[in-house]
Amino acid sequence: MEKALTPLEPFTASDIQQKLWDVLVIGAGVAGSVAALQAARLGMQVLLIDKRRFPRRKVCGACLNNLALDVFRQLGLTKLVQGLGGTDINDFSFHVGRQVLHVPLPGGIAVSRETLDDALVKEAISAGVWFLPEKLAKLGPLVGDCREVTIQQEGTEISVRGRCVIVASGLESVGPAESNEWKTEVVASSRVGVGCLLNEPEDQFATGTIWMGAGAGGYAGLVRVEEGRLNIAAALDRDFLRQQGSPATAIRAILEQSKMPVPASLMAAEWQGTLQLTRTTRPVASDRVFLIGDAAGYVEPFTGEGMAWGLLTAQQVMPWIQQAVARADWSPQVGKGWEQEYQTLIAHRQNLCQRFAWFLRSPTLLSMSLFVATVWPGFAKLLVNRLNAAPNLTPHE
Ligand SMILES: Cc1cc2nc3c(=O)[nH]c(=O)nc-3n(C[C@H](O)[C@H](O)[C@H](O)COP(=O)(O)OP(=O)(O)OC[C@H]3O[C@@H](n4cnc5c(N)ncnc54)[C@H](O)[C@@H]3O)c2cc1C
Known part of the structure; x- marks a missing residue:
């Protein structure tokens, strides 16, 4: 008898190869699992693949802002997200040297990615998505009216075909190295992310506040998530990280520079890291493949x-996916449609975030703006509201 591919669901390699998938989704982070869930709700046959075993940790500040919560609301997932034991966020406390800025920031939720992503994957499975964890997916060629994806595990490789592919692989590439379809531009001076989750007593870093410290080599955010655990995520200059020798010493240096307490278990923490953060991949659609989430582009995470x-x-790509699945031939117009929508939806927000990130790199500008925000609290509130504002979404026919 053929061996099951996953302990979660008893399907085999032949089961997966025999099916004609409407959508193959590579990556089960927030973008991939929500896209898979929606496609399944629309009646499509969906295979979701992730190289990691779930639940899994991921470097992230763990804060869902109002905009993210609004998308969950529109998708009917509010109860699910609110039931994960996360903490309500009320304010933001920003520390630079001896300066401190407190800004009210109501409405958000902090929940670890370990818990959130696992819950979203389970929701997708219960909507009918087939989930394949611990398998590395690579994008293959267009074959007739389908796109091929190869799935690798422990030396074995199988090919599957889908009417279209959603690439939601975060900062990691899924293309064969020789592919000319996409170009990823990474900003040379871009910072890298590091993060950990600590079981740290709650006498420091009170629940409900996003604590952020900025120093010469980067910035670090700390927030209490479910069960009182302390989530730490930071964006660091690569040279600074190298000089400091480890993520723990780098974060300690930033916290000390910003006169913040250093968690007792920081040095013993298990750290994860990321590739360089600021990047764009273009085009965001090509030959039955659509890029979403960080796979399409990302900037430093300050906002x-x-x-x-x-x-x-993940939400807005769906009408384009439906068109691609319905058509026998691939129309470049469908790809262009997603490209334009992506620009309207995301590009200007990322530009704004990138400007913030550059600002943070100049201690003088940073100190001046913190001073302005302290004497004129309306300035900080304006920025926060701007970042939380929902975009004007293009209605689809
Ligand atoms: C330091 C830091 C702090 C941040 N703080 C916040 C914050 O507070 N709030 C916020 O909203 N955002 C924050 N972010 C950003 C947020 O983490 C990302 O934007 C978000 O995770 C993107 O989701 P995604 O689904 O596109 O990718 P990811 O969440 O990265 O998921 C990608 C998935 O694809 C899988 N994968 C990759 N390659 C393959 C492959 N070849 N085959 C199969 N699977 C593959 C990975 O295992 C992963 O599970 C922060 C980021 C950093 C670095």
């Missing part, structure tokens, strides 16, 4: 919007 971008793109 904490990445999950909202991932969710928005």
Whole structure:
């Protein structure tokens, strides 16, 4: 008898190869699992693939802003997200040297990615999605009216075909190295992300506040998530990280520079890292493949919007996916449609976030703007409201 591919569901390699998939989704982060869930709700046959075993940790500030929560509401997922034991966010406390800025920031939720992503994957499975964890997916060629994806695990490889593919692989590439279909531009000076989750007593870093410290080599955000655990995520200069020798010493240096307390278990934490953060991949659609979430582009996370971008793109790509699945031939117009919509939806928000990130790199500008925000609190509120604002979505026919 053929061996099941996953302990979660008893399907085999032949089961997967025999099916003609409407949608193959590569990556089960927030963007991929929500896209898979929606496609399944629309009656499509969906295979969701992730290289990691779930639940899995992921470097992230863990804060869902109002925009992200609004997308969950529109998708009927509010109860699910609210039931994960996350904490309500009320304010933001920004520390630079001896300066501190407090800004009210109501409405958000902090929940670890370990818990959130696992819950979204389970929701997708219960909507009919087939989920394949611990399998590395690589994008293959267009074959007739389908796109091929190869799935690898422990030396074995199988090919599957889908009417279209959603690439939601985060910062990682899924294309064969020789592919000319996409170009990823990584900003040379871009920072990298590091993060960990600590079981740290609640006498420091009170629940309900996003604590952020900025120093010469980067910035670090700390927030209490479910069960009182302390989530730490940071964007660091690569040279600074190298000089400091480890993520733990780098974060300690930033916290000390910003006169913040250093969690006792910081040095013993298990750290994860990311590739360079600021990047764009273009085009965002080509030959039955659609890019969403970080796979299409990302910038440094200061404004904490990445999950909202991932969710928005997962939601708004669906009409284009439906068109691609319905058509026997691939129309470049469908790809162009997604390209234009992506620009309207995300590009200007990322530009704004990138400007913030550059600002943070100049200690003088940073200190001046913190001073302005302290004496004129309306300035900080204006920025926060701007970042939380929902975009004007293009209605689809
Ligand atoms: C330091 C830091 C702090 C942040 N803070 C916040 C915050 O507070 N709020 C916020 O909204 N956003 C934040 N973000 C951004 C947020 O983490 C990302 O924007 C978000 O995770 C993007 O979701 P995604 O689904 O596109 O990708 P991901 O969540 O990265 O998921 C991609 C998935 O694809 C899988 N994968 C990759 N390659 C393959 C392959 N070849 N085959 C199979 N599977 C594959 C990976 O295992 C992963 O599970 C932060 C990011 C960083 C680095």
